[in-house]
Structure formats: C-alpha cells, structure tokens
Amino acid sequence: DTEVTQTPKHLVMGMTNKKSLKCEQHMGHRAMYWYKQKAKKPPELMFVYSYEKLSINESVPSRFSPECPNSSLLNLHLHALQPEDSALYLCASSLTAFTDTQYFGPGTRLTVL
Amino acid sequence: RKEVEQDPGPFNVPEGATVAFNCTYSNSASQSFFWYRQDCRKEPKLLMSVYSSGNEDGRFTAQLNRASQYISLLIRDSKLSDSATYLCVVKITGTASKLTFGTGTRLQVTL
Numbered sequence: 001d002t003e004v005t006q007t008p009k010h011l012v013m014g015m016t017n018k019k020s021l022k023c024e025q026h027m028g029h030r031a032m033y034w035y036k037q038k039a040k041k042p043p044e045l046m047f048v049y050s051y052e053k054l055s056i057n058e059s060v061p062s063r064f065s066p067e068c069p070n071s072s073l074l075n076l077h078l079h080a081l082q083p084e085d086s087a088l089y090l091c092a093s094s095l096t097a098f099t100d101t102q103y104f105g106p107g108t109r110l111t112v113l
Numbered sequence: 114r115k116e117v118e119q120d121p122g123p124f125n126v127p128e129g130a131t132v133a134f135n136c137t138y139s140n141s142a143s144q145s146f147f148w149y150r151q152d153c154r155k156e157p158k159l160l161m162s163v164y165s166s167g168n169e170d171g172r173f174t175a176q177l178n179r180a181s182q183y184i185s186l187l188i189r190d191s192k193l194s195d196s197a198t199y200l201c202v203v204k205i206t207g208t209a210s211k212l213t214f215g216t217g218t219r220l221q222v223t224l
Contacts, residue, residue, distance in 0.1 A: 042214035055209050097209035100145045104156040
C-alpha cells in the first residue's frame with residue numbers, strides 16, 4: 001500500500017467556521033507534511049512532522065493548527081480563515097524526515113467564502 | 114532570484130516529438146534533485162530522481178550539471194498522456210526533507 005489518503009476532497013467554509021483536514025498513510029512512514037498549493041503555483045511547505053513531533057513550521061499563521069495524533073494520521077485544524085487561504089492542501093509522507101522520496105495524497109480543495 | 118527556476122511554457126508538441134525541459138537552482142548546497150509530474154487538479158507524483166551521472170527511465174532521461182546548477186528532463190516519443198506540468202524539485206542537504214519546487218513547465222502533447 002503506497003497510498004496517502006486525504007479527506008474531504010472538497011471543503012467550502014465561511015470565515016467564522018472551524019473545520020479539519022485529515023490525512024492518513026499506512027506505509028510505516030514517520031514523517032508527514034502539509035503543503036499549500038495555489039492555482040498555477042508550486043506546492044509550498046507549511047509543516048513537517050517527524051516521529052509525531054512538529055519539526056518545521058514555515059511561519060504559517062496560527063489560524064492553521066496541525067496535529068499528529070499518531071504515526072499514521074495528520075490533521076490540519078482550520079479556524080477563522082480568509083478567502084486568500086483558498087487553495088489545494090496537500091499532505092505527503094516519507095519514510096523519515098531525511099528521506100528524499102515524498103508521496104503525496106490527492107489533496108483537499110478548500111474554498112473560503 | 115527564485116531558488117528553483119523553470120520556463121513555465123506551455124510547450125505544445127505533436128505526438129512523437131522529443132521535448133526538453135530545463136531547470137536552474139540557486140543554492141549550491143542543494144543535494145538531491147527530482148522531477149515530479151502534476152496533472153491538472155491532481156497531486157504531484159514523483160517521475161524520477163536525478164543523479165549526477167544522468168539517468169534514464171524508458172522514454173525519460175534526466176541530467177544534472179552541478180557546476181552550472183542546471184537540471185534537465187528529456188522526453189522522447191511524446192505521448193498524449195505525457196501532457197501535464199513537470200515540476201523541478203531540489204532538496205538541500207541537512208534540512209529535514211524540505212523540498213523546494215520550481216513553478217513547473219506545462220507540456221501539451223497534441224495529435
């Protein structure tokens with residue numbers, strides 16, 4: 001199983017809503033990542049978790065709150081988002097935080113109204 | 114200057130053509146190099162890693178020139194299914210698998 005799954009596929013939320021994005025992998029990977037991708041732009045790294053601990057936070061606003069409950073799951077909690085936060089949110093995983101190959105999930109397409 | 118630069122294209126080529134994409138990177142500490150492919154509204158998928166000696170995978174050939182900080186991807190005998198955006202990706206040694214993506218080069222293969 002070389003698959004990273006993400007739910008939901010699409011999400012529409014208002015600026016006052018609280019929602020969560022979920023990511024799961026069962027490849028035994030110990031590093032997981034959140035990326036944000038705007039239209040016609042490359043993915044931009046947001047967070048890196050290594051062995052369930054936050055390893056990198058790329059100066060992401062606090063309205064995005066990551067959580068890694070266990071080695072297979074990664075959540076991204078969203079609160080008080082802005083319309084400019086609308087984007088494709090991609091989760092990825094790799095064997096370790098120093099392993100080159102990252103496997104990406106299909107993404108959650110988020111629209112903030 | 115962007116860390117990883119690519120010609121955004123689009124490259125419009127007929128089926129069967131050979132097409133080459135170039136990429137330059139600015140950080141000499143970059144140690145690992147990749148080409149990812151991304152279809153419209155889909156996630157990026159690893160196409161191939163790029164090694165100093167150059168490497169080939171079927172119709173795809175990747176080259177790396179460390180002195181010039183330049184990476185290339187050659188696609189021979191293009192297929193319609195090759196239509197996608199090709200992302201040049203570099204990783205800097207020592208950073209926890211922090212990949213830096215180029216803006217991508219769009220390829221459209223036509224009949």
